[in-house]
Structures are given as C-alpha cells and as structure tokens.
Amino acid sequence: MKSKELIFLALSCLSALVQACSGHDHQTREWSQEELDELDKKWGAEFTESYVLTAYRVQWGYAGISTFAHLQYHKCLTTPSELFDIAIIGAPFDTAVSYRPGARFGPRAIRAASARQTSFRGFNPRAGINPYASWARILDCGDIPVTPVDNAVAVKQMTAAFTELSARAPSSPALHARPKLVTLGGDHSLSLPALRAAYAARGGPVRVLHFDAHLDTWHPAKYPSYWTSAQSRFTHGSMFFLAGEEGLIANGTGTPSVHAGLRTRLSDLGDYEDDDAQNWVRISADDVDELGTKGIIESIMETLGTEDPVYLSVDIDVLDPAFAPGTGTPEPGGWTTRELIRILRGIEDLNLVGADVVEVAPAYQGAGEETALAAAQVVFEILSSMVKRGLSEMGKTGVASMEEEIFIEEL
C-alpha cells in the first residue's frame, strides 16, 4: 500500500471512531417544529429580517456578528434567489487614493457603528417611519471581493458586481422596477462603477448630489506625472470627471448636478472650468453660515427637483475633521454632523436611485468611532428617505394598504 493510501485509511478509521464516540444519535435526532420555534424564540434573531417587527426578539446592539443594523445577511452576488428592495453592499477598496489609505476598512467600521440600529427600535421620528419595519426588504449583501493589487481588475469587479445587483428584480415589483443599492465605501473612486450600474439599470444618465469637501471632477491631467497610463486616470478625485466623459451623468443645461460642502484648495480657478463644462452647481461649506441648513436644502431641492433620478454620493470628509477625522483627505472648516444630518433629512423628496457613503478610514478615527457613527447615521437617513418615498409611490399606484397589512399581521 502506498503511504498516501495508508494515511487515507487511517483518517477514515479515525473519523468513524469520532462519530461513534460523539453521540451519533444526538446529531440525527428529529427536532419538532415546536422545539425549533422555542429555540428560536429563546435564542434566535441574530439577524433581523427587515419589514418584520420582531417584538419578542431583541438583539442587544453590541452582540452578534456585525451586519449593517443587524439586517439579514446574504451574499447577494451568489444568491440571486434572495430578492431585495434595497441592498447594503460593501466595497472595501482604497487603492485609488491620493493621500491617506485605509478606507478598505470602511465597510466593517460602518457596520460595527450601526450596531444600535435595529428594526425593534428603528423608528425615525423626523420621517415618521421605521425603515427597517416597513414595506422594503433591506438586506446586508456583504462585500464585493475587490482586489487591492490591480486597479484595472478592481474597476471591472466593482462594475460587474454593481451592474449585476442593480439588474435584479426587486422584492416589491409593484413599487419599483429595480432595487436600489446603498454602497459602503471604500474610497470615492467606486462612484464610477456605481454610476455605470445606475446607467445600465435605467438605460440613461442620472443626476448626482455630491456631498464632499472636494470637487472630484478633476481632469486626470490635474495629477501631472511623467508616468501615466490608462489606469492612472482612475482616482478618487477624478471619477466624476470620468463618469461625465462616459455620459453617465446628465449634463444638459436644464439638468445640472450638485456639489455641496466644498472647501478644497484648487490649482487655480481654472479647476472650475471642467466642473462648469460638466454642468455642476457648487454649494460651499461656508454657505451654511449665510443660508443656514434650510437655505442649503432649498437650494438643492430647487436645483434637482423631485422627479429626475438622482444618485447620492456622500464623502464623509464633507464633515469637519473635528467630527470625522477618520477619512482619507481631511479639510478643516467643514459641516458639523448635525448640519449634514439636518440637510439629508430636508432632501427626503428626491428621487434617489442609489447612494454611497465613502472615504471612512477608521484607522484615523477616535476610540469613540465618531466617523463611522456619522456614516452609519447617514445611511439610516438615506434608507429612511428611500423607504418613505416608496410609501408615497404606494399612494400613487394604489397599493396603499400594503404597509398597514404588514403591520396588522406582525402586531
């Protein structure tokens, strides 16, 4: 007998022995549905199914394996049978940054910081709804496995993943033709693949609402180098320029996109030329002093309206480094967390088709995880607005009783 065969034989014997000794009977005993239900009532609810109020099953915020807001986890890319209305999807990628790396740890940090969000106590008083116990099936779809060693491959992976998920049938087809993705970044470059997917899903360009200290419409030539390649054009400061070039962002005169919270240094005022050519309206961080959050909200809503599809991109560096130091390119003089949250609450009537929250680099945040907490709250506000908008669509499409039925059934 060859030595390989001997080893195999020995292992088989050993495994038979272990099975015999470890109470084979116990493993195969039949459990009644009642017993299983009892176990589930006592110990279940590691993850909660959104749109179901689980009154007797409270998961303590700090317990369990971290998914966003303790939502049900499915690796949606490999489980197409799990339909969703909104997917939380992580893109742990940060090799297109120009300063501090580390946003590849953003999705984990944001999930951890979302721990106190649960369907049990998820009612958002400002919106008047609980996004985790309403009509929408919201799943944590896990992370896209993105390579950190080849950006050309990484862009392909992200484009394919976002496109695949955006093309899925939604869980509530009466309310929308396509599910929505809310991406946890990752550096800001992921907005290019995300916009490609949004374009593909809708068959046309979208408008963008972009919260950031920086323009991110920089022409790749604004990062001058003797050493260039096709791939070096793709950075976390040029992705909106590239998206514009690809025709993914509506750029007609009547359909501008919006930057809000700007305060970056420029090469010179010429930097605004590309931004103007791509039809962006700029709201600066300082504007909040003259206009207040109310004025900022009005300015955004007047520009974008409530009908055109809008992709929302929130770079956490729109916040002042006092509130969000855990980010790749911090700029002093930004908004407070309260101001940003207030503004997000004020724009709930936008027709959001997708969103991202990017540039959370937890290695630079404080022990109190203030940056990731802010990002998790931003996601909560975005989900609240998306779900609330769906409710008003219900009114229009005549399936208004759906939400009531769900509540009656569950309570």
Ligand SMILES: *[C@@H]1O[C@H](CO)[C@@H](O)[C@H](O)[C@H]1NC(C)=O
């Ligand atoms: C405007 O969009 C078109 C495609 O719709 C694109 O070809 C063009 O380059 C865009 N213009 C700018 C300045 O980005």
